[in-house]
Amino acid sequence: MSAKGEKAVRIAFDRVSVEFPAANGALKVVDDVSYEIRDREFVSVIGPSGCGKTTMMSIVAGFMQPSGGSVRLDGRPVTGPGPDRGVIFQEYGVFPWLTVRENIAFGLRLKANAVSEAERRQICDRYMGLMGLADFADAWPRMLSGGMRQRLALARAYAVKPEFLLMDEPFGALDAQTRSAMQDLLLDVLQAERKTVMLITHSVEEAIYLSSRIIVMTARPTRIREVIDVPFGYPREEKLHESPEFGALRSHIRDLVMKEYAAQALQTRPAH
Numbered sequence: 362m363s364a365k366g367e368k369a370v371r372i373a374f375d376r377v378s379v380e381f382p383a384a385n386g387a388l389k390v391v392d393d394v395s396y397e398i399r400d401r402e403f404v405s406v407i408g409p410s411g412c413g414k415t416t417m418m419s420i421v422a423g424f425m426q427p428s429g430g431s432v433r434l435d436g437r438p439v440t441g442p443g444p445d446r447g448v449i450f451q452e453y454g455v456f457p458w459l460t461v462r463e464n465i466a467f468g469l470r471l472k473a474n475a476v477s478e479a480e481r482r483q484i485c486d487r488y489m490g491l492m493g494l495a496d497f498a499d500a501w502p503r504m505l506s507g508g509m510r511q512r513l514a515l516a517r518a519y520a521v522k523p524e525f526l527l528m529d530e531p532f533g534a535l536d537a538q539t540r541s542a543m544q545d546l547l548l549d550v551l552q553a554e555r556k557t558v559m560l561i562t563h564s565v566e567e568a569i570y571l572s573s574r575i576i577v578m579t580a581r582p583t584r585i586r587e588v589i590d591v592p593f594g595y596p597r598e599e600k601l602h603e604s605p606e607f608g609a610l611r612s613h614i615r616d617l618v619m620k621e622y623a624a625q626a627l628q629t630r631p632a633h
């Protein structure tokens with residue numbers, strides 16, 4: 362911590378821009394975005410579909426480089442993926458050629474995370490239990506439902522105890538009850554383990570319930586529309602959803618997001 366008592370900056374976006382080559386020139390997706398995520402913060406990113414959220418997270422994950430500016434982790438520019446980051450992307454995180462148990466054990470076999478075989482077994486059992494996958498230890502991912510595969514991806518990411526969790530709509534394919542259970546489980550994991558989290562979600566309620574800060578992004582090319590400090594401490598309880606403060610925050614953020622959806626619809630409407 363600094364002299365002012367502020368926590369260290371762990372993830373820094375510094376004037377990040379991204380352009381993709383397109384048929385008629387370049388598609389500008391991210392436009393001069395700067396923000397900082399501090400130690401143990403839980404930051405949610407919300408914005409219209411196609412605005413550039415996954416693109417921003419891919420840079421933090423080390424899957425791609427920005428066209429301009431930089432993303433730094435603990436002050437160092439990101440140059441590639443690493444075991445410090447647990448990544449849960451929509452199309453990433455489960456190996457189809459490994460069983461459920463082998464998928465969870467995979468990260469624990471990497472040199473940076475190496476643990477004994479007994480410990481590995483114990484960690485796998487623990488996360489299979491937490492995720493309701495205990496009866497499927499030796500099943501292949503193709504035998505699981507979409508929601509179960511998503512829970513397997515979560516188990517894999519949590520098992521290696523990464524310092525950073527980068528989650529791109531991790532609960533999207535889950536039914537309402539499972540989604541709520543997975544949100545509470547994530548909050549429990551965060552109470553027990555030190556992590557800094559960046560979450561992309563379409564759910565305003567999920568963003569408020571889980572986050573310490575919410576970044577609302579504009580339509581493409583995406584910029585920061587508003588940064589909202591969530592005024593609730595941890596631990597959190599389900600009944601927070603019913604508080605008037607939660608309701609007021611929800612309508613404010615919904616309003617912002619709806620305006621950006623409208624702006625994007627206007628922008629992508631075919632010309633006649």
Ligand SMILES: Nc1ncnc2c1ncn2[C@@H]1O[C@H](COP(=O)(O)OP(=O)(O)O)[C@@H](O)[C@H]1O
Pocket residue numbers: 381382388390408409410411412413414415416417
């Ligand atoms: N590799 C790529 N090449 C070209 N265009 C891309 C690529 N990745 C994403 N895009 C485009 O960039 C825009 C933002 O995509 P994305 O970051 O996935 O949006 P979001 O996650 O906010 O829905 C979209 O228009 C998408 O088509």
Ligand SMILES: [Mg+2]
Pocket residue numbers: 411414415416529
């Ligand atoms: Mg996306």
